[in-house]
Amino acid sequence: MNFKIKRGLSFGIDLMIIALLIIIIEFIIEFNDDYFYYMMYGCLFLKDVLSKKGSLGKLILGLKLETNNNQYRYFRIISRNFSLVLWPIEAIVFTIYGKRIGDYIFKTDVVLDNKINDSI
Template sequence: MVLFPAGGNWGFHGLLVLYLNKDFLNGQSPLKRLLDTQVQETSGAPANEWQSFLRNISVIIWPVEVLVVTVSGGRRLGDYLARTHVADVAKNTNSWRHDLAAHRVTRYTFYTLLATAFYLLLVNALFHWLGL
């Protein structure tokens, strides 16, 4: 069925949801937090949830991402789409729990949730169409 993943696809869809939204907390995934880097808007502010989602939707065409990173010198296709870049930042002394508790739900949070659900439906429909 196109609307809901069958059997073993639940794990794939769960991982895809995590990947698409990995940078939602202050523009940092767990690895970016360890490396003291952050996804930022072109203005230098941390990327919001919507920009972080947009940046990661191009994962489905990862070979193109590799080509764009190689040609552009570091920016991904998703960075161009979301108007973001990854920058070094000062060491974050707060715990991720503290940052999560300080996080406030915004309209971008809702946009991102809806877009994630729609993206999963599209990916599932694509895989169904391809017979995967």
């Protein structure tokens, strides 16, 4: 599968998981509609801190998030997702260069996880 397609699918999986999580929480705890957006953006910004390899979508598709010196820094990982607010620009940059704006600014990269892909 094309690497860009794999990254796009992993992001789609992440969005579905975030939406499902928020819908479940909404049924359990009724909250003001304004809080929906806070929760949505909070989950979007924090999606890559679940494991040291990245989000659930990345894990499912055999990708991992790396930093330039292989040190996992929460600030860098969370901050790279702030560029998702500018999603139309982010999509254009990703389509052309294969990396997101946040990857360039915070020196992160998404690569194939060789441990998972070698075992397949």
